[in-house]
């Protein structure tokens with residue numbers, strides 16, 4: 204059918220034509236926003252899940268929801284080896300700029316911006332998540348007021364963040380709403396920054412201040428947070444973002460098609476679900492290829508069969524291959540061993556070929572004929588690159604759904 208009218212949107216962070224199966228998360232967040240704006244105690248949300256399940260898209264939707272509630276918002280994408288100081292300053296700057304036009308006392312805004320500037324210009328000493336001076340000097344906050352001193356500028360990120368966020372929350376209190384800072388890829392924050400962020404959230408919730416941090420990250424994000432502060436489990440509400448169930452996956456495909464007056468035969472939807480496993484990225488990829496290949500409505504199972512190789516070829520390049528290429532030869536060898544073992548484990552557990560089980564690291568070492576310690580660098584590098592994660596001690600699993608199956612089909 205007409206590719207110009209193809210509604211599906213495979214791609215990282217691409218807004219889907221229909222955000223299916225996330226009603227619960229949206230409802231919960233509505234309540235969180237309302238309660239926090241009224242000074243009620245409430246835990247913020249942390250979205251966790253595998254690659255391509257729709258964390259970024261949901262985080263962006265929650266941000267829109269906060270804006271609808273007239274909250275100030277800002278967003279950060281955490282990166283390994285990058286200090287939180289500058290990005291958090293930029294995000295708060297954005298959030299307060301959204302609130303400023305509704306504020307009755309411009310000097311209060313200027314006061315906050317002075318503190319923000321001092322915070323941003325202060326470097327965090329190396330070893331505490333600090334960045335090299337050269338990089339730092341290039342940053343232009345675009346704030347006209349002079350930097351103030353004596354607040355949020357101690358150099359200790361934990362102290363500074365608590366002070367800065369408290370002041371930002373006070374601005375939001377003045378206008379009767381709140382501020383939400385969204386952090387994507389949150390597992391990539393440095394340990395000091397995670398710790399500081401938890402401490403700040405803890406302090407803010409005790410004060411009943413209307414500022415929340417909403418995060419998204421890989422499945423081991425809860426472990427990253429609780430390693431920093433043991434009370435983090437009580438601070439955040441973790442929401443596991445998972446594959447879509449059959450009803451939601453069908454809706455993700457049918458609702459956008461209906462708007463174009465296109466329908467699916469039931470058998471086509473059966474086959475699409477079998478192929479995608481309900482993973483949102485795959486739902487979009489198979490949906491898109493099928494649309495392009497189908498000659499007319501209704502779309503049939505035969506259309507899906509014809510289109511599937513194209514969807515798979517695109518996934519092999521865009522979803523799997525691009526990630527595999529980030530790994531060194533030693534890391535690839537490690538992942539190949541994982542792929543073989545995860546299938547065996549999966550079968551024992553009654554799993555299917557599309558479900559990769561977690562694999563004990565000791566078994567990977569055994570299968571490669573190596574000492575476990577000698578494989579630690581490969582494992583740590585793969586975790587840092589976000590390709591694998593360690594959910595339970597002594598095991599690793601792929602962050603990318605169907606990655607084991609993909610690797611098993613690749614020639615060594």
Ligand SMILES: Nc1ncnc2c1ncn2[C@@H]1O[C@H](COP(=O)(O)OP(=O)(O)OP(=O)(O)O)[C@@H](O)[C@H]1O
Nearest residue numbers: 213214216219223254255256257258259260483484
């Ligand atoms: N609820 C949903 N319904 C339908 N499609 C969705 C849904 N959520 C996400 N998608 C689609 O899935 C794909 C992946 O979404 P997104 O980039 O948000 O995933 P992610 O979890 O952030 O992945 P990564 O860990 O790689 O960053 C996009 O093409 C998006 O359009």
Ligand SMILES: [Mg+2]
Nearest residue numbers: 216258259260
């Ligand atoms: Mg994402």
